[in-house]
């Protein structure tokens with residue numbers, strides 16, 4: 145067992161891998177080599193992307209790598225105003241070129257650059273792919289997914305009746321978190337000090353539409369540094385799934401995130417690493 149030791153190069157004779165060389169220049173002979181170097185995300189954890197170069201050096205194809213499960217940057221300074229606000233039980237829908245592609249219910253968080261949190265990370269893979277081909281990407285948040293439009297309208301009428309003499313911004317207190325109220329006022333264009341009993345049906349409709357469809361334009365994604373996993377990697381068609389052995393060269397195996405496998409949040413990536421690692425280890429030992 146050698147730790148703190150970086151592999152620089154695979155040694156191969158054209159038909160099989162016969163060993164590896166470290167950055168210190170030491171070489172090791174090996175009957176089998178397993179590349180389990182991880183992806184290119186969170187480089188501070190040691191995932192330098194070396195595995196892709198090692199695999200390529202012996203003829204493997206690398207499916208282009210992209211950050212996945214990654215926070216998203218948004219336009220307009222809205223997220224910045226809401227920095228630190230966490231929303232639970234909301235529905236976030238990803239729209240690409242205006243078309244709904246994916247919708248998830250759960251928790252999300254506003255940051256100084258945009259959006260993060262479980263449902264945003266899970267939507268990010270499709271968002272990243274769309275951004276890379278310069279499509280328009282929008283996240284629409286339904287702040288009241290448990291209420292359909294009719295029920296929400298009834299709720300608004302009730303709230304405005306209860307707080308009939310209060311200003312619009314005060315009447316929103318039971319409906320929205322405090323930091324969201326000024327943003328709601330700006331985006332709906334309803335004067336903050338308008339008495340609740342003077343809010344028109346048109347204004348109520350505007351508010352209702354915003355509560356069900358609070359849009360944020362996605363301009364970019366964060367880098368590999370902040371991506372929980374890496375999408376892309378060693379082409380799965382070149383790896384035997386029964387053994388994790390290379391189909392191109394002898395004595396070489398792959399396991400974990402270096403492969404073109406990426407899963408949703410929820411432990412699927414660790415499971416993929418454990419399962420492929422177990423199989424690669426058994427097969428290499430055999």
Ligand SMILES: Cc1cc2nc3c(=O)[nH]c(=O)nc-3n(C[C@H](O)[C@H](O)[C@H](O)COP(=O)(O)OP(=O)(O)OC[C@H]3O[C@@H](n4cnc5c(N)ncnc54)[C@H](O)[C@@H]3O)c2cc1C
Nearest residue numbers: 150151181182186190191194372400401411412413414417
């Ligand atoms: C912040 C964060 C949170 C996460 N949360 C979850 C989660 O909740 N659930 C989940 O399923 N997944 C999660 N993941 C993803 C999960 O950790 C990875 O998918 C998994 O660790 C990949 O395992 P691996 O063994 O392939 O690679 P890694 O765990 O990255 O290990 C690769 C190892 O190879 C070493 N290495 C790299 N290059 C070389 C080289 N040239 N020579 C020698 N050694 C080298 C690295 O130093 C590292 O120790 C998270 C990741 C991050 C960053």
